[in-house]
Amino acid sequence: MSRAGALALKEPPENGPAETERPAARAAPSSAAPVVAARGLSLTYAAADGPVRALADVDLTVAPGEFVSFIGPSGCGKTTLLRCVADLEQPTGGELVVNGVSAEAARLRRDYGFVFQAPALYPWRTIARNVGLPLEIFGVPRAERRERVARYLDLVQLDGFAKKYPWQLSGGMQQRASIARALCFDPKLLLMDEPFGALDEIVRDHLNAQLLTLWRKTAKTILFVTHSIPEAVYLSTRVVVMSPRPGRIIDIVDCTALGRERPLEIRETPEFLRLGQRVREGLRAGHAYDA
Numbered sequence: 001m002s003r004a005g006a007l008a009l010k011e012p013p014e015n016g017p018a019e020t021e022r023p024a025a026r027a028a029p030s031s032a033a034p035v036v037a038a039r040g041l042s043l044t045y046a047a048a049d050g051p052v053r054a055l056a057d058v059d060l061t062v063a064p065g066e067f068v069s070f071i072g073p074s075g076c077g078k079t080t081l082l083r084c085v086a087d088l089e090q091p092t093g094g095e096l097v098v099n100g101v102s103a104e105a106a107r108l109r110r111d112y113g114f115v116f117q118a119p120a121l122y123p124w125r126t127i128a129r130n131v132g133l134p135l136e137i138f139g140v141p142r143a144e145r146r147e148r149v150a151r152y153l154d155l156v157q158l159d160g161f162a163k164k165y166p167w168q169l170s171g172g173m174q175q176r177a178s179i180a181r182a183l184c185f186d187p188k189l190l191l192m193d194e195p196f197g198a199l200d201e202i203v204r205d206h207l208n209a210q211l212l213t214l215w216r217k218t219a220k221t222i223l224f225v226t227h228s229i230p231e232a233v234y235l236s237t238r239v240v241v242m243s244p245r246p247g248r249i250i251d252i253v254d255c256t257a258l259g260r261e262r263p264l265e266i267r268e269t270p271e272f273l274r275l276g277q278r279v280r281e282g283l284r285a286g287h288a289y290d291a
């Protein structure tokens with residue numbers, strides 16, 4: 001398919017090209033076709049010592065331009081859920097629609113970028129050549145590659161570091177490079193699995209603020225896994241609170257009242273603290289299920 005528009009960084013908010021409109025995806029919080037629609041989604045791993053129920057009956061609809069965080073105890077299936085959306089795992093039950101098509105079709109047309117907890121940069125490649133690696137693999141011509149890499153390095157504020165090697169950059173900068181790499185096909189959907197989990201709090205604050213700016217600028221839809229309640233509330237339009245394994249959704253906390261412009265100081269406001277409290281209560285209630 002044509003990705004002619006892929007270079008346009010500031011595409012209008014996704015009202016969805018015709019190809020993404022499918023009646024199967026329902027109950028979006030807004031009228032636009034959802035980016036992710038899961039219904040009754042379940043996944044049971046067939047492990048050597050017996051089945052592991054990782055996800056149970058997850059219903060979730062994510063509208064274009066949302067920032068949705070997932071929070072829950074370790075092992076509750078957050079990574080599994082993201083991997084299902086990315087078509088890296090096959091659900092064993094339920095329905096999943098990504099950008100109006102199957103997760104597989106969405107993967108094949110590179111509808112998402114994935115950012116992992118570890119930056120996973122090759123030490124022998126420069127930052128520019130790491131960021132451009134997916135483009136290289138897919139045979140994007142050199143001149144276009146260079147232009148896109150420069151654009152995304154600029155977006156994550158790493159212009160000037162193109163020729164450095166990963167080990168010459170701080171952990172936070174490396175993670176920004178991996179975000180630039182995930183963005184290089186200009187996917188509408190960004191999947192981020194605890195991307196800042198290994199960083200200290202000051203760096204994390206800084207990256208949170210930058211990520212929010214990036215989200216506002218690019219109108220991406222972001223699914224973001226975290227262990228941190230303040231991080232989830234600060235970044236998100238909605239926080240999905242999950243129970244211990246098998247992961248179920250126990251609450252969805254709407255954070256849109258905080259607005260889109262969020263200075264870090266917003267975290268001291270009563271509204272912010274109230275939302276954090278609600279997430280905390282959800283997590284606590286979830287533990288009660290743990291029989």
Ligand code: ADP
Pocket residue numbers: 045046047052053054072073074075076077078079080081245
């Ligand atoms: P989280 O990201 O919330 O910490 P995961 O999605 O990684 O949780 O894992 C959910 C559960 O599924 C965990 O108990 C984990 O051990 C198990 N699990 C994950 N991947 C596999 C696998 N490939 N085979 C068997 N069990 C797995």
Ligand code: MG
Pocket residue numbers: 078079080193
């Ligand atoms: Mg995980």
